[in-house]
Amino acid sequence: IPAVYALLPNRKTTTYSYLFHVLFSEAKKIGKTFAPILIMTDFEPGVTRAIAxxxxxxxxxKGCFFRFCQAIYRKVQSNSLSTAYLEDIRMRSVIRQLMALALVPHEHVSLLFDHLLEGLDEHEREQLDGIFKYFETQWLRQTNMWIVFSISDRTNNYSEGM
Structure with a gap:
């Protein structure tokens, strides 16, 4: 069950650290320990540094699954592939399979990524080269943050509708 939501004035590491210190302090006042087993965040560098x-x-x-998918789709847009994504079923399927890698266990991600890449024909490889390179450099190096396989609440996006 989500225990804390925070509306903060900026995305600075110092702001997130201040929030955590307030939570540590408030828990201590009531004889508790603030020791979350999971912190669901967007992929903001400031919060990542503060947690570390x-x-x-x-x-x-853990990064929000919605934000993970959004980041990949934004890369689709910046690579001028929005129309292809919307109109080409195969293109959309490949992109969605990339997104779905967040839903499998860590130990299968690299193999499935390679399998997906190997399944592309030459034209698809050329079209999707920028997306696959982005995914490899941005996401494959730190899977522990975006793999949501064993997590029941995979997003914090519903908090934005509050």
Whole structure:
């Protein structure tokens, strides 16, 4: 169950650290320990740095699945592939399979990524080269943050409608 939502004035590491210190302090006042087992965030560098600084536990941060998919789609847009994505079923399927990699166990991601790439014909490879290179450099190097396989609440996007 989500326990804390925070509306903050900016995305600075110091702001996130201040929030965490307030939460540590408030928990201590009531005889509790603020020790979350999971912190669901957007993919903001400031919050990632603050979590690394303020928590000793490793891998407690998970990125929002919605934001992960949104980032990939934005790359589709910046590579001028929006029309192809909307009109070409195969193109849309490949992009969605990339997005769906967040839903499988860590140990299968690299193999499935390679399998997806190998399944492309020459024209598709050429069209999607920028997307696959982006995915490889941006996402494959740190899968622990965006793999949401074993998590029941895979997004924090519903908090934006509040």
């Amino acid at each position: 600084l303020d928590f000793t536990e490793k891998n407690i941060q």
